[in-house]
Amino acid sequence: MIYLDNAASTQIRQEVLEIINNELINSFANPSSPYSPARNSRLAVDQSRKIFADTLNCKESEIIFTSGGTESDNTAIKGPAHALKNLGNHIITTSTEHHAVLHTCNNLEKQGYDITYLTTDEFGMVSKDDVISAIKPNTILISVIYANNELGSINPIKEIGEAIKKLKGNNSQFPIFHTDAVQAAPFLDLDVNKLGVDLMSLSAHKFNGPKGIGVLFMKNGTPFEPLITGGGQERQKRSGTENIAFISGSAEAIKLSENEKTVNYDKCLFLKNKIINHLKEQQPNVLINGHPKLNLPNMINLTFPDIRSDDLISALDLEDICISNGSACTSNSLEPSHVLKAIGMDADLALNTVRISLGRNNTEDEITQFLNILDKIIKRIKDNKKEFIRK
């Protein structure tokens, strides 16, 4: 199999699996129980929290473990929105967010919140100035995706963070600034101080960790009402007995990902350029979407004007090659992706668009094989089409 859909999910690493197995067997006691084995479980969670805090350059008390990117986004938006509902009801986000943010905002809209969905440029990006000009006296929260999950385009989070901080001065707690860093995590800077964010979402299965585990950075003092109440775990912010094994596995995954960040970045970028250069030569009418430079090194979003993405994906699937036609969450839908709509892509072209996303396991050999097969498939689809028209 040649797996080129690492934005949908990544393969769990062997080192991570070993930690998970070990913790499942040895740290089965509830971390909140009052005896020695429970202290080992607590230690495993605390050590993992420290690894994330060191990676994000924040305090351990600012790390909340969740069930994934979707829960982190929901918590980051609804938590402060519910807490501040008497002080303001305006939220700013962008039209190219992941559904975990967009549908959360839609849901708050139904509850009476006023949501501004900023339009983006042709690359799916917002500018600092657009974000700042949308701020009103009752704006409580701003949520902007760090790197887009379909196009790979990278938003100017640091610039936006600095501008919000300047605007707030020392007197105001809000607007609070959230970024969804789920796709950015394996490649971009995750230092929350440098980025100037109050909240940041991560998901372990995007950096070769397990699925069903996420992290939310929440700056101490952020107004917040918990979504999940119960035994008061995670400093009353997210109740439920901790998933010790997956928490430990995700900490190992982020540690390894950080250690290899530069190497993986360079390797993915090299493979990405190989694909793009080949396609520009062999398929001159291909359109490459997303920002040409401010883009994730692993993401390629392509439109083949006369080939349906479904036909291409199925033909590649028969050859054991996995690519996708957008985010995994929407790829079952016949509707063109909301991200492609937001960048103004014609609905017909949107249905001819595919996403290739690389990861740390991909090799140059795999890319050579993929490109050979892709050329043959494209030729076959085009020949069949000509034959059909002739008949």
Ligand SMILES: Cc1ncc(COP(=O)(O)O)c(C=O)c1O
């Ligand atoms: C940008 C972004 N945010 C959030 C999510 C949701 O994360 P999870 O699958 O962990 O719920 C995804 C998943 O594809 C994503 O790409």
